[in-house]
Amino acid sequence: MDHSKQENASPEDHDLELKLPHLVFTKTVRELYSKVVNEWDSLKKSACQTAAGRALWKHVIHDPLADVLAGETYLRNLHEKIKKDRHNNAREISGVILAVRTLWFDSKIEAALDSFGGAAQVVLLGAGMDARAYRLNCLKESDVFEVDFPEVLHVKAALLQAALESTEHLRLMAKSLTRVAADIRENDWLEKLQISGFVPEKNTVWVLEGIIYYLSNSQAMQVLKIVADKCTLTHTVLLADFMNKASTTLSSSIFHFYSDWPDNLLPSLGFANVKLSQIGDPDAHFGLMHDPLNLFNKLRNLPRSIEINPDDGTPCRRLYLVQASGSPNQTISLSSIPM
Structure with a gap:
């Protein structure tokens, strides 16, 4: 799809009424x-x-x-x-950040699988209502594992069954899909994942989309360390989005874990390569962020160390899109990590 002409297009530009199936x-x-x-x-x-x-x-x-x-x-x-x-002619239309985030994860999953050059595992931690196993062709050689609460997976499976029964052309795109009922805030989720067929020694892409900031600091660090440990066994890629501290104040009762510098945190856990993007960066706009005056572009132009926007006095709430990788034959070079 050519995103270059989307500008800051909003959904349903030619249809103000919501049409539901x-x-x-x-x-x-x-x-x-x-x-x-x-x-x-x-x-x-x-x-x-x-x-x-x-x-x-x-x-x-x-x-x-x-x-x-x-x-x-x-x-x-x-x-x-x-x-x-x-x-209201808003510069940031509701949902645009979800759209960009989804497209970023889609593109990075495909790139990671291409880099492996063959079959791999893709683990969606806190999978929620993710339907990538049914829509991404790049998963055709991959075994997909969805980890989430049992009640979420139960409702999702029932909804998907209803959809698949009513629409002929929908089908599973992944080589296989395994749902793993587990709470990643607990200590037993990796064991449950392995019991379900996950192979620790097999190349794996780990996806943490829209989930890690709901965890406490200790819970989030435990999850990140478990994934980082796999770098000593096999080619491992982590894709995750992180909020900075200011972003957690959006709703203090919901968001907990944050990292202002995830590109420093992840190498300290064992990842050899880390790349951080912000919404609006070249690999994270998809034609939806061309307006230089939208919130995300204004934040990108401020040093990450600045906590208060000098233009309007508001907190600099940032969402970082991070890809990290490692393998047994790689060494960590902290000197290459931006400070």
């Missing part, structure tokens, strides 16, 4: 989503909000399952925010 309104899907709305906490619900972002930014993200995985409530909520932003 019939499947969203079926009895089965409505009953499943009544549990989501009434019983899930904010962490679990964030999975549906992410799916809604992918669904409503369909002009840049091809995810035919996103509508049903998001559910009517979250689709309508985000659609109303998008309409309000467009009415």
Whole structure:
């Protein structure tokens, strides 16, 4: 897809009305989503909000399952925010950060698998309503593992079954898909992953999208150390997004873990190569961030050490997109890591 002409395009530029597929309104899907709305906490619900972002930014993200995985409530909520932003001529349309983040992870997963030159494992930690196993052709030689709470995986499996039964052309793109019911905040998730068929010695891409900042500092560090340890066994790639400290103040009751300098943190854990991007960087805009005056571009032009925006006095809330890698035959060079 050519993203060069998107500018700061918003979803549904030619359609102000939200059109939802019939499947969203079926009895089965409505009953499943009544549990989501009434019983899930904010962490679990964030999975549906992410799916809604992918669904409503369909002009840049091809995810035919996103509508049903998001559910009517979250689709309508985000659609109303998008309409309000467009009415107010906002420079940052709601959901754009989810769109860029999704496209960044898609592109880096594909690049990592290409670098392996063959079959690999892809582990989605806190997979939520991610449908990559059904939409990314680059996974055709990969075994995909989705790790999440049992109730999330149960609802997701039921929604996917309903979608697959109603639409003929949907199919699994990955070589295999294994769902692993586990809480990555606990100590036993790696054991459960291995029991499910994960092979520690096999090349692996680890994906932590939209999840690590929900963990406590000790929980997040434990997860990162477990992944980093695999660099001593095999080619290992970590893809993750990190909030800086200022970003966690967006909702102190929800976000906990942060890192202002993940490109320093990850080498200290054992990764040999780390590259950090911010929303709007050359590999993280996808034609959606050309306006030099949008929030993300203004932040990119400020040194990362600055905590308060000198233009308006607001905290510099940043989201870092980070790829880290390592293997048994690589050594860490801290001198190459920006300080």
